[in-house]
Amino acid sequence: MTHPISDYPSVASGASAPSLSFLGLGGMGTAFARAWLAAGCSLTVWNRTAGKADALVAEGAVAVRSPAAAVAANTLVVTCLLDDASVGQTLEGTDLAGKDLVDLTTGTPAEARARGAWAEARGARFLSGGIMAVPPMVGVPEAGGYVLLSGSRGLFETHEATLGVPLVPEFAGVDAGHAALQDIALLSGMYGTLAGVTHALALVRDEKEINLRDFTPRLVNWVMSMASAIEQISDQVASGHYPTGDVAPLSMQSAGVSTFLTTARDQGVSPELLTPYFALMKRRVEQGHGDEGPAGLVELLTPRPTAP
Numbered sequence: 001m002t003h004p005i006s007d008y009p010s011v012a013s014g015a016s017a018p019s020l021s022f023l024g025l026g027g028m029g030t031a032f033a034r035a036w037l038a039a040g041c042s043l044t045v046w047n048r049t050a051g052k053a054d055a056l057v058a059e060g061a062v063a064v065r066s067p068a069a070a071v072a073a074n075t076l077v078v079t080c081l082l083d084d085a086s087v088g089q090t091l092e093g094t095d096l097a098g099k100d101l102v103d104l105t106t107g108t109p110a111e112a113r114a115r116g117a118w119a120e121a122r123g124a125r126f127l128s129g130g131i132m133a134v135p136p137m138v139g140v141p142e143a144g145g146y147v148l149l150s151g152s153r154g155l156f157e158t159h160e161a162t163l164g165v166p167l168v169p170e171f172a173g174v175d176a177g178h179a180a181l182q183d184i185a186l187l188s189g190m191y192g193t194l195a196g197v198t199h200a201l202a203l204v205r206d207e208k209e210i211n212l213r214d215f216t217p218r219l220v221n222w223v224m225s226m227a228s229a230i231e232q233i234s235d236q237v238a239s240g241h242y243p244t245g246d247v248a249p250l251s252m253q254s255a256g257v258s259t260f261l262t263t264a265r266d267q268g269v270s271p272e273l274l275t276p277y278f279a280l281m282k283r284r285v286e287q288g289h290g291d292e293g294p295a296g297l298v299e300l301l302t303p304r305p306t307a308p
């Protein structure tokens, strides 16, 4: 469920202010810590390189010397470290019994599930997070960032307001791996788009009569207007039914591939960002799906056993 940011006003200050411990003061961690301090939270921080806490202490944080001291200081314990291995190294030997552990470190779904089982075996409730933002978006609701959280619904409901201070929290299910899976899926969509954008800019950037400042708004508008097709593609993938008679059938698109490859060659641009997608279109057409749109390409990536 998506919550409007207005659900997360500044938290109370003074004796009733939420209190939490935060481990990991890298670029993202520092942005999170600042947002909690600015909202009046009582924040205990730890970082491997202790000096990174100095500025936050000046802003009101309490820095402690060990992960164990940070975990002991509060029920709500949040980690934002480099990777899952660093989370294990940091929390090993700390007493997690009765704690609510929220790990915002990016990792695989399997790592999140294993970390959840590890935390629960030590008596903690657990949420794994996928941060859909970059540091300047943290604490800036209008920037549109949010954090996916999956695992213990009870933990989420207990701390939703506090967790919502830096970024809007969205509960992503009780499977601890589902925040990470959706995080990676969303970023994969971003990388695919960036691949096309990179190729497009490479095609035109050295052309004397084309000004990138004129071309770029066209590229932005085109990518955004094409994004409206995502919902139709998703509906077809969900149903596993790929209608024929698409307005831009694969057969037509596949026939146009040579135009893209020749243009790239003539412009001195490597086609390597596009050729894997073109290869999938060709295979799908060869399998007899030329009248369909692009949604069915997913069947080539996740082949399902055919019915007996």
Ligand code: FVH
Pocket: 024, 025, 026, 027, 028, 029, 030, 047, 048, 049, 052, 080, 081, 082, 083, 085, 086, 087, 089, 090, 104, 105, 106, 107, 131, 132, 133, 134, 135
């Ligand atoms: N920055 C971003 O734009 C992205 C946005 C999406 C989410 N990611 C993930 O968030 C995690 C933290 O990212 P970060 O930007 O804070 O990362 P760094 O600035 O590189 O800081 C890393 C912190 O981890 C500490 N650390 C590293 N290894 C260990 C270890 N073995 N034991 C204890 N701590 C460790 C490091 O400490 P130090 O180097 O200062 O001593 C930093 O605090 C990350 O998963 C992103 O993928 C950010």
